[in-house]
Amino acid sequence: MNEMARLQKRRLALYGWMLAAPALALMSLFAFYPAIATFWHSLFSRGTSRRPSVFTGFENYGDLFADPTFWTVATNNLIYAGVTIPVSIIFALVMALWANAHIPARSFVRSAYFTPTILPMIAAANLWLFFYTPDLGVIDQITGFFGASPTNWLGQPETALASVIIVTIWKEAGFFMIFYLAALQTIPPDLREAARIEGAGRWTYTRRVLLPLLMPTTIFVFVNAMINSVKLIDHLFILTKGGPNNASKLILYWIWEMAFAYFDSPHAAAMTILVLLALGLVAVAQFRLVEKRTHYR
Amino acid sequence: MTSQPPFIRISSVSRVFNGGNGVHDLSLDIPRGSFVVLLGPSGCGKSTTLRLIAGLEIADHGTIEIDGKDVTSAPPSKRSLSMVFQSYALFPHLSVAENIVFGLKVRKTKKDEIKTRLADALRVTGLEGYEDRKPAQLSGGQRQRVALARAIVAGHPLCLMDEPLSNLDAKLRHAVRKDIRDLQQRLGITVVYVTHDQTEAMSMADIVILMKDGRIEQIGNPADLYLKPATAFAAGFVGSPPMTLIPANALPTSVIPDGFDANNLTFGIRPEDLILSTGQNDHPWGIPATVTGSEFLGAETFLFVAIPGTDGATARLPGRVEISPGTEVSLSWVGAAAHWFDGEHGHRLTPTVPGTSAQDTKITSQPDTATSTL
Known part of the structure; x- marks a missing residue:
């Protein structure tokens, strides 16, 4: 090979590394290193002044599996994810289709849908705390009007998790709608017209053209919703604090509790690693399964 | 046009x-099996007319019969019509075959009929072997053929085309252009074709409908439009390079036909009808002009000349002509x-007794000197 060409190639490789370096350094410092450190930390026992921490292998993980709270929290989080993800995606899609149609006051509808997203989660939770207040809250006022007796929505194990789920959907659907709205606007109106000429009705068009074309957005929204179902716990602090009797406790809230309320950082670290592992597996499965069936433009 | 009722x-x-x-208040008959071109500049209403026929727009007033x-x-x-869109409007997530049979599937056509119709459409448009490709993997011309195949696969008697060639290279x-015309004649379908390109209109149409500002300017076969433009707009729009249009008061009064008011008159001349002479006084009359430039196109040369008091004129001369600016x-x-x-x-005026005015005799007796001497 020509000497100049080889030099050129090497220089390009160097440029590549130079461009990647800042992100790589920051990622290592703030993502990779903490993950590895957490894993290492989870292999040691909790140290006190009298008993220094010792290497215990996977004993912390065994403790977690033996703890009934672990199973409650994991089940809660599965229900939480299983409901919030599909429901908020469907709401977002329906809202986007509506806000994208030629309706009067379109921009008002759009901003109305988006308002919950702008609100900080803590503020939103306080708002909903008022809605859920037994007897005085908006919900009980409405149900009371029809003769129902007051319900302590957040205070009883049967309804606490459902109440938290509703707040999350309310908060997320508007955010996801924006992505669908953006995607809908990139779909040329010609396709709709071509489908109409070919005799496709609204439903056929939606099912055979619109939804497949929105698939990349759906995947993106799905990944976000999944991350949020693990990550978004701000409202728990205001609404239920995980109670009553762990009925609305989610994994991340439990980890926070272990680490900062009970100061049991090794178990918290072990739980964190389990969450990372689970999320990693889901991500891989997702990309394997869905990627193949999705058309990217 | 025919004894049959219009299609x-x-x-x-x-x-x-x-x-x-x-x-605005458009009335129009299109005979069965004809190739009709809606021609006009952008914003003239030709696409709206097509969309009204298609049913993508609903008329405020009036009726449409098919x-x-x-x-x-x-x-x-x-x-029962099909349409080819300017953007082709192919479904990007579907393969060529799925795109073509989309409508058949929607209408729940039988499986084996879909199969034979698809095979036919692929053969007619020369797309065999591309069935499984996605539109993104095709060239512009191939995509255009997929759109055509989708339009003919259902066997509808009417096909609407909205500038289907504007995304292709020259x-x-x-x-x-030739393929579409052949296809239309072979299948015997009626085609309504929208374009702003007068070359397409002239070369394909049985009937050209020239539109401007939402109204019909002229309806006729291509020769009518070229030889007898009904308005100054039609004269300027059809033909390349377009007809030279100059206000008549820039011309010597001797060339104005009797009975015409030179102050309210536009004179038009096709570039190929302009005769240029360089020699002095070899013509009994002539309009003085200055050559400003030329374009040599192989078989012919366009000469651009400036005439005082006008926007200038274009002359089309056969072969190679060299006149310096x-x-x-x-x-x-x-x-x-x-x-x-x-x-x-802008409407066309016909001299009261053509051929008898003084200038006419003078001009016709004059031998065509310009092209031979140059």
């Missing part, structure tokens, strides 16, 4: 948009080649 009848249809664009049925408010799917455009020339023409239009309204 499409549009009766005083209006569709006006907020900006005032659209079509094949004897009133379809004014029928949805597109009930009009060479391909020429070939596809700045040369003084004299312009003349054979009397019958001149077109006269009303200066204000």
